Amino acid sequence: MKHLSRFLLITMVVLGFTTVKAQNENNPWVIGIGVNAVDSYPANEDSPFRGFFKTDNYNILPSVSRISVGRYIGAGFSAELAGSINRIDNIDEMPVDDLTYYSVDAAGLYSFRNLISEDGWFDPFLGAGAGYTWLDEEGNFSANGTFGINFWMTDNIAFNIQTTYKHTIDDSAEGGFRHFQHVAGFKVAFGGTDTDGDGIYDDEDECPETPGLKEFNGCPDSDGDGIADKNDACPDVAGLAEFDGCPDTDGDGVPDPQDECPNVAGVKSLNGCPDSDGDGVKDSEDECPNVAGPVANNGCPWPDRDGDGVLDKDDQCPDVAGTAANNGCPEVTVEVINELNEYSKTILFDLGKSSIRKDSYDALDSIAEIMNEYPQTVFHIEGHTDSQGSDALNLRLSKERAASVKTYLVEQDGIDSSRITSEGYGETQPIATNKTAAGRQQNRRVEVSLEKNRDK
Missing domain, CATH: 3.30.1330.60 (OmpA-like domain)
Known part of the structure; x- marks a missing residue:
């Protein structure tokens, strides 16, 4: 019961850290649950690293025997605190009475995942830290080095294998022995905030309060035209990128919001309205839409009643033929x-x-x-x-x-x-x-x- 209480204490310490409020990075917290195997033989001075994979020397407790909690720091670095329990029945291939094994370990880890592939599933890591190990009632500090691999099956769940070499500070003291601790289990990442529930965390979501699409960094595209609403001048009507998401119904190169005649092809200079006679006066305001005329005369040509080549507006004698030199009036001969x-x-x-x-x-x-x-x-x-x-x-x-x-x-x-x-x-x-x-x-x-x- 005393040993069980100690393990529960370690468990409470580890899990207590998960109540810390997550920061803004995606899934900064990771909980690990797994099985650990303790092997001292490859760490022996007389047989270093021999028999590393000789499972006969592994001390395994057939149940969940290790839990951990980790916190991402940044730039590939994270911190981890782990607690383990095991039963030791051999040390250096020598049988011993079943000794109860407990450990608490703290480590700094560095992930190589971003160097390989930022969104990849293969996530090798190295770590270094310190720990404290008990064999029955006796404890000893250790310096630890870790190598492991996380195989991310989803954004949040990974299968984890790792091994940690624990070098006890005083091997001559009771409870002190150099050993490897191998671990296999699962890690669950959590702590990211996704306010709008669109699967994109707020720190990467440019529209964190509105459900959107991954290709638009979490922003919606209501009209499905491939332009995010925040950049779409016409978010409710499918349009073209060249017009900032607005349509051009008549295909005249003038987007509908700026087109005064959106259903009839026109010219840009007249805000999308047609000018059949090309005189610069749009048809709707042209009193002579099929005959070119000046704007000043509402699109109609100026009259020349007397036919002398001088327009009535310039002709000082509009009813009598004259000459241009005499302002449309006849010359005195x-x-x-x-x-x-x-x-x-x-x-x-x-x-x-x-x-x-x-x-x-x-x-x-x-x-x-x-x-x-x-x-x-x-x-x-x-x-x-x-x-x-x-x-x-x-x-x-x-x-x-x-x-x-x-x-x-x-x-x-x-x-x-x-x-x-x-x-x-x-x-x-x-x-x-x-x-x-x-x-x-x-x-x-x-x-x-x-x-x-x-x-x-």
């Missing part, structure tokens, strides 16, 4: 100027005055009609006299007569005043001799020219 001056020759004034005679009104009205045909043209009214009289008088009279013609055309015929200029030139620009009455009559005249040619 030499023939037109000649026609105006044929009428101007018939304009008569009261003698020595600037007042126009009534019988000249028809000629002025005809001049106004011609001017109205050229609404963008500025005309110049010239007043001239003969050489009779003083220069000053002639200059004044010519100015007043030219001004009188302008006034009539503006006030009576409605010509815009900005389209008529007037000037008097006196006797300075005769067109005939002033020595004869006929010549002087020709010099007393009003002429019409173009303002742009005034300097000429």
Whole structure:
């Protein structure tokens, strides 16, 4: 009973360590349960390592006789505390009375598994540590060295075999003897946290509170498009990687969330909407979807009512054919100027005055009609006299007569005043001799020219 109590004490010490709260690494805790065999013969100074596999020298208790608990530290290192019980009936091939064997051992272990294959099943390890062994009532400290192999059958369960050489500090003392302890059994790893139950531990789970897939480090892929929800801009609708998981229903290269016309193929520049005539105005806003036109005119071409090649928007005379150089208005030709001056020759004034005679009104009205045909043209009214009289008088009279013609055309015929200029030139620009009455009559005249040619 006394020996049993001692073993129970060792068991309680070992298992007590399993209540320590696990850290964040996957399955940091390992419990081992197995059978141990004690063999002193290969450790004898006279026969080192001979008969290592000679099972006749093994002392075995046919039951669970060793338990251990281990804690992963990091970088392949772990710590282990183990307790064993056995029955010794031979030492160095010499029979002895059945001696009760107890041991408590602490060791630091190093696993080579990560060097071979991080997720591999083959897990050899080395260890070193110290222990205390009792034979019946006598105990002795030992320095221990261990070699073993774990064969991982699952992520959590491994079949374990190992052997530990225990070199007692004082072999001459009772209870002291060098020996090997061979162990076979199972190890169970635990302690990892998997909050969402998806089989991926929290420390490796990028979405620890949402069940997910291993290939996405524990994150879900709700729409099954191969893109994890956390990286999927459209997690509930299957899409394409090039569009961050969003679909492109019409296949126009614009993902549906950005496509204003997701069911009709369009162009990127118009947010996925079509532009049948290619004028840069999407069909839904194009008043002429099959004819190219500018945006400013809602996709329709600008009209040219008079067909002169100058669009109505730029044509200052949209209903009269003209030239581009004259902003769509007709150009005044030499023939037109000649026609105006044929009428101007018939304009008569009261003698020595600037007042126009009534019988000249028809000629002025005809001049106004011609001017109205050229609404963008500025005309110049010239007043001239003969050489009779003083220069000053002639200059004044010519100015007043030219001004009188302008006034009539503006006030009576409605010509815009900005389209008529007037000037008097006196006797300075005769067109005939002033020595004869006929010549002087020709010099007393009003002429019409173009303002742009005034300097000429």
